[in-house]
Amino acid sequence: MTGTIFDFNGSKDAGWSQPPPISHDAIKSIPESMRRKKLPEWPRASEPELVRHYTQLSQKNFGIDTGFYPLGSCTMKHNPRLNERIVQHPGIDRIHPLQPESQVQGLLAIYYEMQEMLAICSGMDSVTLQPVAGAQGEFTAIRCIQEYHRERGEGHRDKVIVPDSAHGTNPASASMCGYQIIEIPSASDGRIDLDALRSAVGDDTAAMMITNPSTLGVFEPEIAEAAEIVHNAGGQMYYDGANFNAILGKTDPGRMGFDAVHYNLHKTFSQPHGGGGPGSGPIGVKEHLSKFLPTPLAGRYEAKDGDSLVGDGYWYHWISPERTIGKVQQWNGNAGAVVRSWAFYRRYGRELERMSEHAVLNANYLRHVMMNPDPELDIHAMPLEGCPADVVKHEFTLSMSPLKEANGVTGKDVAKRLLDYGYMAPTLYFPQIVPECLMFEPTETESKEVLDKFAQDFHAILAEDPEVVLSSPHTTPVGRVDEVWAARNLILRYNKSQEQS
Amino acid sequence: MDQLPNLGREQEMLEIMGLKSMDDLFDDIPEKIRSEGPLPLRAPQSEEEIIRDAQKLLGANVNLDSRPSFLSAGLARNFVPSMVPMIATRGEFLTSYTPYQPEVSQGMLQAMWEFQTMISELVELPISNVSMYDASTSAAEAITCAVRVKSKKVEKPNTVFISELVPPHRLSVIENYTQGVGIEIMKLPHGSDGLLDLEMASSAFGSCAVYVEQPNSFGILDEGLMRLREIVGEKTAIIVGVDVTTLGLIEPPGNWGADIVVGEGQPFGIGPTAGGPIYGIFACTKDFLRLMPGRIVGQSIDTNGKTAYTLTLSTREQHIRRHRATSNICSNETLIALMGAMHMALLGPVGLEQLSTRVLASTIQTMNEISSLEGVDLAFPDSPVFREFAIKIPGLARDALSHMDNLGVTAGFDLGNWWGDKSSWILVGCDERTSESDISALKEGLSSWMEALE
Numbered sequence: 001m002t003g004t005i006f007d008f009n010g011s012k013d014a015g016w017s018q019p020p021p022i023s024h025d026a027i028k029s030i031p032e033s034m035r036r037k038k039l040p041e042w043p044r045a046s047e048p049e050l051v052r053h054y055t056q057l058s059q060k061n062f063g064i065d066t067g068f069y070p071l072g073s074c075t076m077k078h079n080p081r082l083n084e085r086i087v088q089h090p091g092i093d094r095i096h097p098l099q100p101e102s103q104v105q106g107l108l109a110i111y112y113e114m115q116e117m118l119a120i121c122s123g124m125d126s127v128t129l130q131p132v133a134g135a136q137g138e139f140t141a142i143r144c145i146q147e148y149h150r151e152r153g154e155g156h157r158d159k160v161i162v163p164d165s166a167h168g169t170n171p172a173s174a175s176m177c178g179y180q181i182i183e184i185p186s187a188s189d190g191r192i193d194l195d196a197l198r199s200a201v202g203d204d205t206a207a208m209m210i211t212n213p214s215t216l217g218v219f220e221p222e223i224a225e226a227a228e229i230v231h232n233a234g235g236q237m238y239y240d241g242a243n244f245n246a247i248l249g250k251t252d253p254g255r256m257g258f259d260a261v262h263y264n265l266h267k268t269f270s271q272p273h274g275g276g277g278p279g280s281g282p283i284g285v286k287e288h289l290s291k292f293l294p295t296p297l298a299g300r301y302e303a304k305d306g307d308s309l310v311g312d313g314y315w316y317h318w319i320s321p322e323r324t325i326g327k328v329q330q331w332n333g334n335a336g337a338v339v340r341s342w343a344f345y346r347r348y349g350r351e352l353e354r355m356s357e358h359a360v361l362n363a364n365y366l367r368h369v370m371m372n373p374d375p376e377l378d379i380h381a382m383p384l385e386g387c388p389a390d391v392v393k394h395e396f397t398l399s400m401s402p403l404k405e406a407n408g409v410t411g412k413d414v415a416k417r418l419l420d421y422g423y424m425a426p427t428l429y430f431p432q433i434v435p436e437c438l439m440f441e442p443t444e445t446e447s448k449e450v451l452d453k454f455a456q457d458f459h460a461i462l463a464e465d466p467e468v469v470l471s472s473p474h475t476t477p478v479g480r481v482d483e484v485w486a487a488r489n490l491i492l493r494y495n496k497s498q499e500q501s
Numbered sequence: 502m503d504q505l506p507n508l509g510r511e512q513e514m515l516e517i518m519g520l521k522s523m524d525d526l527f528d529d530i531p532e533k534i535r536s537e538g539p540l541p542l543r544a545p546q547s548e549e550e551i552i553r554d555a556q557k558l559l560g561a562n563v564n565l566d567s568r569p570s571f572l573s574a575g576l577a578r579n580f581v582p583s584m585v586p587m588i589a590t591r592g593e594f595l596t597s598y599t600p601y602q603p604e605v606s607q608g609m610l611q612a613m614w615e616f617q618t619m620i621s622e623l624v625e626l627p628i629s630n631v632s633m634y635d636a637s638t639s640a641a642e643a644i645t646c647a648v649r650v651k652s653k654k655v656e657k658p659n660t661v662f663i664s665e666l667v668p669p670h671r672l673s674v675i676e677n678y679t680q681g682v683g684i685e686i687m688k689l690p691h692g693s694d695g696l697l698d699l700e701m702a703s704s705a706f707g708s709c710a711v712y713v714e715q716p717n718s719f720g721i722l723d724e725g726l727m728r729l730r731e732i733v734g735e736k737t738a739i740i741v742g743v744d745v746t747t748l749g750l751i752e753p754p755g756n757w758g759a760d761i762v763v764g765e766g767q768p769f770g771i772g773p774t775a776g777g778p779i780y781g782i783f784a785c786t787k788d789f790l791r792l793m794p795g796r797i798v799g800q801s802i803d804t805n806g807k808t809a810y811t812l813t814l815s816t817r818e819q820h821i822r823r824h825r826a827t828s829n830i831c832s833n834e835t836l837i838a839l840m841g842a843m844h845m846a847l848l849g850p851v852g853l854e855q856l857s858t859r860v861l862a863s864t865i866q867t868m869n870e871i872s873s874l875e876g877v878d879l880a881f882p883d884s885p886v887f888r889e890f891a892i893k894i895p896g897l898a899r900d901a902l903s904h905m906d907n908l909g910v911t912a913g914f915d916l917g918n919w920w921g922d923k924s925s926w927i928l929v930g931c932d933e934r935t936s937e938s939d940i941s942a943l944k945e946g947l948s949s950w951m952e953a954l955e
Contacts, residue, residue, distance in 0.1 A: 006615070016582065026866075043846045061594060092562070094578070218529075275594055357526070361511060364518060445505070479803040479805050481604060482803065492614075
């Protein structure tokens with residue numbers, strides 16, 4: 001097995017080769033008492049050792065490039081390598097956010113184009129690209145809504161409504177703004193319960209946060225009615241854009257009645273997930289919220305003859321919204337993610353609709369083949385649909401409860417066994433309203449053959465000796481990891497004295 | 502359309518499902534909210550065409566390496582070893598999600614556990630998470646975390662004192678993160694020498710936390726901060742924002758009483774990237790562990806007793822605790838932290854010390870040469886500095902910077918943008934790559950502007 005990086009203990013006197021300092025004795029400017037007494041115990045390794053160390057680590061990591069990654073709610077689509085090539089350009093990698101506008105016309109033009117595109121796709125009026133993750137987008141939009149209410153003298157509105165099937169970030173983000181959370185139950189089919197909503201709203205309602213399609217992958221047909229209920233109570237409607245991949249060009253949050261929306265560029269627009277980030281979570285808002293957006297936004301005006309540095313006839317500049325909430329990230333957001341997503345958008349242009357069509361086609365197809373196994377197979381128990389819908393959108397849920405009742409095999413066991421077959425597991429136990437839930441999202445970038453084979457392997461697991469499934473995974477770099485042991489022992493860093501096993 | 506493997510096979514798949522057309526997949530969307538017609542956007546492009554446009558647009562930007570540049574103000578014009586982007590963007594790292602399935606995510610988990618260790622060693626605190634979004638959100642969430650831990654134990658609950666020199670853009674992030682949860686932000690004043698006024702700092706006694714930066718916004722290394730513990734007492738958390746590059750030479754805050762250390766990790770791992778993606782570091786003592794934000798990797802064992810790694814203490818997080826979570830953060834900056842880990846490992850302890858020494862040497866050399874110009878005054882001539890120093894010039898900083906921009910020199914940052922009374926102040930930023938010829942260009946530029954004034 002690979003040891004840790006701290007096993008490398010080369011020369012004590014050498015580090016990464018660097019040119020000499022441009023002057024000597026600079027250290028004398030620092031008072032003796034401030035100087036570091038003992039250097040950090042970092043590894044002492046050469047480049048060849050480190051390249052091999054990290055390559056070997058990468059081989060113990062599963063990505064979309066490795067295999068099918070049907071992780072529901074995360075939109076694990078292919079990440080085009082063009083994106084990575086473009087962000088190595090010094091015109092983005094070697095740019096400082098405080099450079100004068102004249103030095104970043106190209107970047108501003110890309111920001112402007114992305115703001116416009118995202119506004120069009122969502123039916124919103126203004127967009128900021130500053131929030132650097134979906135959760136931060138939620139936080140930013142709720143901050144704008146908070147200032148909107150305060151300006152209207154309705155700062156007493158202190159409640160935010162979320163369905164019980166909402167992503168955990170929704171209540172967490174609203175709570176960070178100081179709001180109390182009202183969780184309303186879903187109807188028995190997993191959809192929004194309008195009666196529950198009616199009894200939850202009141203003159204203390206600041207906003208409702210909801211995603212559509214829902215976390216069950218099903219479109220909420222009564223979303224416009226829900227928006228009307230919230231608006232009539234004086235609240236604002238917030239659209240969690242985690243599931244935006246399902247609807248581009250088919251409908252948009254503006255038409256559904258939303259006032260604010262966040263986008264996940266790392267889901268819908270192919271910014272790589274990078275093992276947990278970076279993300280990018282721009283938000284779009286309707287006109288009445290625009291003046292509260294974080295500063296700055298990209299703007300433009302027609303340039304005088306020959307003044308347009310990017311050659312499109314415009315001069316680009318930063319603008320500060322009239323009553324801006326200020327900043328949520330200290331610069332202009334994850335510009336690198338914006339540029340990658342711009343490259344992705346350019347591939348599709350007005351055909352972004354095809355992307356959503358194929359995401360939905362693949363989800364429905366996978367659901368169909370998974371729910372229709374070869375009758376010859378001796379399957380112990382078929383899962384139940386998480387939501388009885390004729391068609392789903394980009395993802396769907398299955399309840400493994402029947403299998404658990406039949407022979408004790410849980411959703412988690414099936415998920416772990418899928419790892420043995422060379423797949424990433426689906427999202428596990430979310431939404432919590434579906435018992436033994438597995439959530440699948442194939443995305444538009446998987447072929448029919450992959451989906452067919454996955455369904456076949458899933459059925460094979462359902463027909464397998466339960467003991468094999470219960471003790472899985474068997475072929476992964478390590479067996480099932482003991483999370484309780486980790487939480488009990490809390491070994492959160494390397495310690496030489498402990499001599500790791 | 503080269504991204505869609507099932508293009509042209511829609512009918513075949515629809516028929517298997519018993520559907521007729523793609524429209525059948527969307528007939529659950531009520532008529533009244535359906536889009537009318539295609540999206541009013543541009544035509545699709547091929548990869549070739551996108552590269553052509555990208556080169557044109559990004560080529561219109563003036564990159565920092567193309568000319569003498571002294572713009573820093575919180576980000577570093579660093580040098581990143583070639584290995585870092587090449588190995589960090591291996592597909593297995595780049596295209597993986599948060600490691601919720603540890604059995605097939607050991608690579609990233611171990612790399613992050615090693616990252617935690619290197620950050621812990623760097624700042625001399627026992628705990629580190631796997632990154633925050635940037636220095637500003639790291640500082641903001643350190644403050645909310647400290648309030649959660651300390652509020653019931655101190656005389657001034659919900660009160661935090663922060664240095665008045667925290668720059669406005671970072672302060673704004675802190676205000677957005679603290680305004681809703683009832684935290685009162687008080688300011689700690691600095692003297693005319695740019696150093697924290699230690700006498701006034703005693704007013705923070707009994708509060709939840711103090712937040713100070715080392716070096717501060719003027720690049721000043723403030724020895725007085727090392728006495729903060731005796732001034733604010735044992736109960737108040739000390740949060741220190743650092744320039745990580747100083748720590749090859751400067752005593753880490755963990756050794757002089759800091760409870761939480763935050764900062765921009767960017768000098769290790771990635772270029773300034775127009776401000777993101779970068780990553781914030783967050784390290785703390787054990788007292789803050791259970792109420793801190795962000796993801797943490799712990800060592801564990803698998804069913805065979807073999808060493809393995811997994812995310813731990815997840816019960817603090819939003820996907821479990823929902824509105825009672827310690828933070829809403831989930832996606833963080835893992836891949837950039839991985840780049841940071843690689844860069845730190847390549848440097849090694851000695852390489853870190855050399856890097857710090859180079860930045861310090863560039864700063865001192867530039868400062869000595871620029872301050873020798875008649876008409877240019879150092880704003881704080883008696884305080885030690887790192888990476889940056891402030892100068893006062895006979896006129897508007899804006900005009901001088903624009904003059905030098907026209908000469909092909911990016912001469913620094915106009916401090917009037919942060920503080921209205923400092924419109925004739927320039928913050929000059931140096932780094933390990935500052936050369937003698939860069940300094941000459943800056944000097945000549947400044948001289949020629951001053952000559953033109955006469």
